[in-house]
Amino acid sequence: MKILVLGPGAREHAIILALLAEDADHEIVCAPGNAGIARSVTTIALDANNPQLVTDFAVDEGFELVVIGPEAPLVAGVADPLRAAGIPVFGPDRAAAALEGSKEFAKRIMAAAGVPTGQARSVHDLAAAAAALDEFGAPYVVKADGLAAGKGVLVTGDRQAALDHTAHWITRGNVLIEEFLDGQEVSLFVLSDGHNVLPLSPAQDYKRINDGDTGPNTGGMGAYSPLPWVADGFVNEVVATVALPTVRQLEAEGTPFVGLLYCGLIVTAAGTRVIEFNARFGDPETQVVLPRLVTPLSSLLLAAATGHLGGMPAPTFSDNVAVTVVLASENYPDAPVTGRPLGGLDAASAVEGVHLVHAATADSDGTLVATGGRVLNVVAVAPSFAEARERAYRAMNLITLEGGHYRTDIAARVAR
Numbered sequence: 001m002k003i004l005v006l007g008p009g010a011r012e013h014a015i016i017l018a019l020l021a022e023d024a025d026h027e028i029v030c031a032p033g034n035a036g037i038a039r040s041v042t043t044i045a046l047d048a049n050n051p052q053l054v055t056d057f058a059v060d061e062g063f064e065l066v067v068i069g070p071e072a073p074l075v076a077g078v079a080d081p082l083r084a085a086g087i088p089v090f091g092p093d094r095a096a097a098a099l100e101g102s103k104e105f106a107k108r109i110m111a112a113a114g115v116p117t118g119q120a121r122s123v124h125d126l127a128a129a130a131a132a133l134d135e136f137g138a139p140y141v142v143k144a145d146g147l148a149a150g151k152g153v154l155v156t157g158d159r160q161a162a163l164d165h166t167a168h169w170i171t172r173g174n175v176l177i178e179e180f181l182d183g184q185e186v187s188l189f190v191l192s193d194g195h196n197v198l199p200l201s202p203a204q205d206y207k208r209i210n211d212g213d214t215g216p217n218t219g220g221m222g223a224y225s226p227l228p229w230v231a232d233g234f235v236n237e238v239v240a241t242v243a244l245p246t247v248r249q250l251e252a253e254g255t256p257f258v259g260l261l262y263c264g265l266i267v268t269a270a271g272t273r274v275i276e277f278n279a280r281f282g283d284p285e286t287q288v289v290l291p292r293l294v295t296p297l298s299s300l301l302l303a304a305a306t307g308h309l310g311g312m313p314a315p316t317f318s319d320n321v322a323v324t325v326v327l328a329s330e331n332y333p334d335a336p337v338t339g340r341p342l343g344g345l346d347a348a349s350a351v352e353g354v355h356l357v358h359a360a361t362a363d364s365d366g367t368l369v370a371t372g373g374r375v376l377n378v379v380a381v382a383p384s385f386a387e388a389r390e391r392a393y394r395a396m397n398l399i400t401l402e403g404g405h406y407r408t409d410i411a412a413r414v415a416r
Helices: 010-020 051-061 071-075 079-084 094-101 103-113 126-136 159-170 234-252 286-292 297-306 345-349 385-396
Strands: 002-007 027-032 065-068 120-123 140-144 153-156 175-178 184-193 197-199 208-210 214-217 222-225 258-268 271-278 321-328 354-358 361-364 367-370 374-382
Touching (some): 002 010, 002 051, 010 027, 010 286, 010 354, 010 374, 051 079, 079 094, 094 234, 103 175, 103 234, 103 271, 120 126, 126 159, 126 175, 140 159, 184 234, 234 258, 234 271, 258 297, 345 354, 354 385
Parallel strands (some): 002 027, 002 065
Antiparallel strands (some): 354 374, 361 367
């Protein structure tokens, strides 16, 4: 199959590696990709956020499937003209992508569908924000309504910090003040063809920058899968109470959701609640879910894109576990230092059960350099979490990046 993957980062690299692992002779092109992706498939310097440019390229080159990785092109409506041109697209249209592009929209859909989630207040000024903060009390949860590259959420016990965060984001749009939900977080990917859904294996990611879940939120510093501590029937329960009602509500409103519904969940004492929805594969959870997938990924993506999930069996996964650790540039997540060379990648890749997934790298005269905050992922697959962690950190310690840093406690609890 001739497949176009849109996006520049680790999620897209993980998707491409899973497609290549099928040994199905796919012809894959990534736009724009990165230096790591370019070592596996053809990359092209195409603006993935430009709907017409992407559509013209896909039509001219005869792609049979387009997979949209990041949120920005989805919210920009890249899927719409592609579908109008008759090309199967894995990724929702602009209207349905508002499930991620607007937290207010997501809360409205959840309310209409009866999906369990936390209370929230949408505020337009600081006075309303202060009142909502006092209503819910500490810890305070503040979320920018629109896309914020993983930096729009603040959870803090400091009321003034919550107000300052609100003041920063309210200049760009509405802000949600939410009640704090306490419990273990779970990420569950659910494939949707607009009517039917199929779940993948759950994962857990680590949003805070530092060990012990301290410091500011990031796009994600590591993840692991599966989750041996979730209750039997957990995935089926989430499908029945969260994913399917949401997809059917969007269908009823004339905005069918075709693609990947990311359910960001928290398991509280009162039951499972939705923290957020995303409209695409999560990063870095994709890096640990897809290496365990036995069912060919291309068959799932195409079935979702063409409305044929209903006749497919549930995806199967290997018994192995996967752990990923993110290497970040100095001063991430604030103003990361970029342009520094990477070393030791071949030695790290040679560790048994390990592969590298590139997030923000470029080739500079034959030397790989870091071009962003989250630079790459070390992914380790093994029979046990203890072994996967040992492999991941052994490989990470072979990589050099001046000022580079990473968390040392990814999957530590579950390994114990």
